[in-house]
Amino acid sequence: MSSGFCTQCGSAVKEHIPEGDNRLRKVCSSCDFIHYENPKNVVGCLLEWQGKVLLCKRGIEPRHGYWTLPAGFMENGESTIDGAAREAYEEATAECEELRLFAVYNLPRISQVYIMFFGQLKDGFAKANEETLEVGLFNQSEIPWSELAFPVVTETLTRYYEMRDQRDRRVYCADIHSRPGAPVEIIRHPS
């Protein structure tokens, strides 16, 4: 992969370890600006209505046509909980009530952190919006387990049913290691 160009002056950047640091960074060969790269947060929610769960069928790649929970990249200037509510609206025209933190999932291979909330779907209303082909409310026996988009969706739904059965309010935290074609490894942390 090319190292690219400096956002400050447009000169070429080179990868090296800056003085006092211990990691390779993209450093400008002209103005010495250091371009730090950090993980991105994906914020989303599991919304419940009369014991059913809201899922969205993805209208974009990756995993076009597979089912997911409303979630997407957190934006600058918003909080995690506001971002989760925004994604529910953008993907499923859904409004959220009683949102609370549900889980923090680390996906270190792709440098993402999923911050998931749990709440109620206002009025049970949802409809496909941009990026979504179809929305649905599913009972536990109806969840399309083999057609879920990502391991983090499977893990969130699995822990949701566990929490519901145990009337538990713990917040989950786990590392999810997956790559296409390989078994998923999940390291669950105590909470």
Added chain:
Amino acid sequence: MSSGFCTQCGSAVKEHIPEGDNRLRKVCSSCDFIHYENPKNVVGCLLEWQGKVLLCKRGIEPRHGYWTLPAGFMENGESTIDGAAREAYEEATAECEELRLFAVYNLPRISQVYIMFFGQLKDGFAKANEETLEVGLFNQSEIPWSELAFPVVTETLTRYYEMRDQRDRRVYCADIHSRPGAPVEIIRHPS
């Protein structure tokens, strides 16, 4: 602020709303590459040893000379919990045991999310490391409340003593709105 240059081709970028989007982004005027900017995570921990809490006196700006919990920017390729342990070592030569998720704090004004863990300080050992002038283990009555570096540190310590008194294991979630010279506003979310 100047919009800057494209990381892909070095041409000037301009701010506009890309088709299908609803926010201003930095878009390359030559190759059309979109430069998304997202919040950064700060990962850290509150470490306890024999009822005392580990604090570090900051050796760098901002808030040089003020006391803080070990915390810093999460790196690509690591999980939040591993990042928190790394920061404890980098700032206080401290090893962590029994880490568990403690709180998610949103700081939307500066587009940061603090993800804080709670655990035990191994062997009660800590010593100042890079970026730190001094480390200390403090009883509750000794906490230097007026010399804490950031509102998020004050909030984490306050909730820790609340949790300890109530023998609670809930995970906290709040938005912290602060700017120098103005009162701190904290919106605590249910958990």
